[in-house]
Amino acid sequence: MAEERRPKPCSVILPTESMKAIAESMGVGQLQEESCVALSEEVSYRIKEIAQDALKFMHHGKRRKLMTSDIDYALKLKNVEPLYGFQSQEFIPFRFASGGGRELHFYEEKEVDLSDIINTPLPRVPLDVSLKAHWLSIEGVQPAIPENPPPISKEQQKTESTEPLKAVKPGQEEEGPIQGKGQGAANAENKGKEKCVVRMKARSTHELSVEQQLYYKEITEACVGSCEAKRAEALQSIATDPGLYQMLPRFSTFISEGVRVNVVQNNLALLIYLMRMVKALMDNPTLYLEKYLHELIPAVVTCIVSKQLCLRPDMDNHWALRDFAARLMAQSCKTFSTTNNNIQSRITKTFTKSLLDEKTQWTTRYGCIAGLAELGPDVIKTLIIPRLSVEGSRIKAVSEGPVVSNIDKIGADHVQSLLLKHCASVIAKTRPLPDNSDQYRTDYGYLGPMLCSHVVKARAQAALQAQQVNRTTLTITQPRPTLTLSQGGVSGVSGPRTPNIIKVPSSLTLPVQTLVSARPVTPTQPSPPATKYIVMSTSAAAATTQQVITLSSARSTSPITSPAPSSASTMQPLVKLEHGGASAGAAATGAGGSRPVQKYIVVSLPSAASETKGASLTSPLPASSGPAPVLDSSSKTDRSDSPGASGH
């Protein structure tokens, strides 16, 4: 450990060009090479010295990260005036940009609209320091309470269940046995991580303390009890409590036995409660259920396909339970299916088999289709859509033929709406236009015309959504609207980047309202680590010019390729239009990830002047791009790796 962390001897010295650049910025024109070398050595030494002192302050501040204040204190030690105004909210305030074969780190200064600051409500007063006590260990055993880390991490539970042999390999016994000393073997599982890997016996025992037994009793009673508030609380506890690992086998047996009994008794409510427990267990981030799937999956599948789940099949809404359980099934397939256990294929096989069976009841049929449909569009496409005509005729027989029984009719109705719901979205994506009702009838039989109308609806909705997606992406990917002046309203807002394809409108002028009226904003999150600062152009006019345009501030004297800041104006934006390889028309309609894009790469150096970036950028812009407002509204800043910019 100590050896690894020991700093490597380094002899990094600042390049002499930097010295020249700094001298230039100070007004010293000609600096001799020798003095540059001497200066850079001296400066490098001083910087290292200050960094070393700053490290001391970090250590004594009991932190792992160096902060700007540490540097300030280190400067104070040397009787140097600290740097004022360099407090930063972020760890590293620098942005990185590359382009034209150069890489730059620059200090980003965003434009702040004062009226916005004034109008924003005051932030909440930060909470005062308070003291909280908890038990880290009780007589050598770490209790499983939320304050402590989970006794066995999820990854470990995973490796345990998926690679059971690995645990006993002699090479694995790193420091395990030593840690276990002094504690009873029964308690061993509560403790350190490595131990569990080594002690085979400990893994199979799940001894519960008295408290845990009480907890188990309370929770199971609340889960199936009559008080809904209590149940919500209990489920919340199951979904969040980190110390449940010990109780998992009990819970899983409870659920599987509960389902077994209640299916026979047709107790729909209890079945729903038990499924909600499964859901809660799955939601718990500290649990890995793999080892208990053999109990849980049959229970869940039962709730999906059982012939009868309730006492009055014509009245009760057991369909909702089937849907819910099907979703659970799909979720566990997604999480736990590996090449070893083949959960998904086994489940699919089970569903398909009973779906193909002629004698299957409507309830089971519904469950099979729901279970398959939840597994994703691919499954729907390959397994359900080919069956549409068969199912259609079956439904037809019930709905149009002589009335057999009310229950069958309800069942057929539900299967029909389920099929329409799931298939329509898939067909809408896969089937080419146009949607012809007759064509559908020949393809899909009885359900064809209904399907057709559903598909039309789905298409319309998809188009609407695409438009919305487009809008949101525009705003979301603009956490720092440095270019667009009209976007003060969304400054500082950053949300999770939607993985949607950015569809760039072909129109040159995008209404400003769409930019400002952002979708209800997701809670502000720390901005993603930005590596790029790319302005993508959608302007058709600009796109036709495929040469590389480099723009620089008119007053700038130094050549653009030099990293040195210009002496006159410290602001030097370089706008480069990169050749995207295709015309803007393609870009407008393109929907694939590899959509070629026209990119403006804006590289800006720290600006001290009050000059706004937008203004300085627009003034020297070629006429082809049009006046400033047009550029503002049509260009987007994109700091995250959007699919279109992935080439960079």
Added chain:
Amino acid sequence: MRGNETLLDFRTSKFVLRISRDSYQLLKRHLQERQNNQIWNIIQEHLYIDIFDGMPRSKSQIDSMSGSLAGEAKREANKAKVFYGLLKEPEIEVPLDDEDEEAENEEGKPKKKKPKKDSMGSKSKKQDPNAPQQNRIPLPELKDSDKLDKIMYMKEATKRIRLGPDNLPSICFYTFLNAYQGLTAVDITDDSSLIAGGFADSTVRVWSVTPRKLRAVKSATDLSLIDKESEDVLERIMDEKTASESKILYGHNGPVYGISFSPDRNYLLSCSEDGTVRLWSLQTFTCLVCYKGHNYPVWDVQFSPHGYYFTSGGHDRVARLWATDHYQPLRMFAGHLADITCTRFHPNSNYLATGSADRTVRLWDILNGNCNRIFTGHKGPIHSLAFSPNGKFLASGATDGRVLLWDIGRGLMIEELNGHTDTIYALKFSRDGEILASGSMDNTVRLWDAVKAFDDIETDDFTAATGHVHLSENSLELQLGTYTSKSTPVIHLHFTRRNLLLAAGGCYSPF
């Protein structure tokens, strides 16, 4: 580079190397044969070669001792006698002590009384040959309140849990929530009733962890109205209106890097980046004295276990001994080659241990200011020190994540405890010295078997004779437990009088 003190140290002082006589002669012969006069000159000029007789050391032995800025400590440096024994406990009559206990459990009475008398008697009758003279360092007289406290201490001590590998302590973790200001120092009073935290925003906050709230004394005008003869005068002088669970002490203008409670819980010391040490009254919750002397940041401050004296060390490489009633230091201990990062008093108040960024631990005699021990072996700045309760041993922890154990009397390294992965900020022996607890930046508290670690050395005569270290191959055997907190670095550890381990740290997400 002329201004750099470290470089100056390298230029002016010699790097110490310890070589066995045989090796030295081989080296000499080799250089002479090859006519390498230049190298010989360099050796003469910049190295101090400390020759010892006997077998050359193995590589691991050399590695374990190296790491300091100025080479290993010379053999002579650790020759001086250190009175590491404990002082005689003042005789206190414990008359009332047993009464209520007798009432409580009559059966346990005869059993309980006996061992107590024995332990008391052995301490008071036999004078430890290694102990310093009782009045070697003038210590403050015990006040009535101190005696009461001692009695309380004895009472608690009888209820103390015997710890051992099979009987690990419970750990109670105090988390400072919402410590956006950056928690930089924590201290807990000996009786575990108060916790103080120093913060990067230059405040010191004191909490009461017992139901008793913190109250300040009434103002002078109000005090004059009180009947001084009344029974409950101590209760009457307190201002009930000021009662609260925590108090904030404002005064510093830089991060507070060290705090220490006085043993009688009436005072609190704090030191800060602003170069001052402040003495606060816990009666009025105001600053009493501002000790100026360090012109640079003061990294650590600690009260003597007997009160009155305190010590501080900082960036100026000088440790200072102060008395609370003198605004100038009584002693200055100069010798470290880099910042003094932590200071600790020996349990008998006659010695002072300092850990430094030059990777050495030094033990200073308070009487004459001499440096009696230099311990080398750490590979990084030392951030924590702890004396064993019997005064014989010292534990030190550094940024390299290792804990080293030292025998003070013989000046030897005893053990190296590997396990932590980050800086160790807290070390503490249990009240009876069976267990060493270490807390680190890696969010763990680890417990080590101190008895076993010290047992080996007592029987091993060979090591004592040659001064060589024999480190056991696997120090993990000494590790008794690891307890991980979620994301809270452990920066203070404290054993209550009943051997419950208290740990403290600040939880702050962004930094």
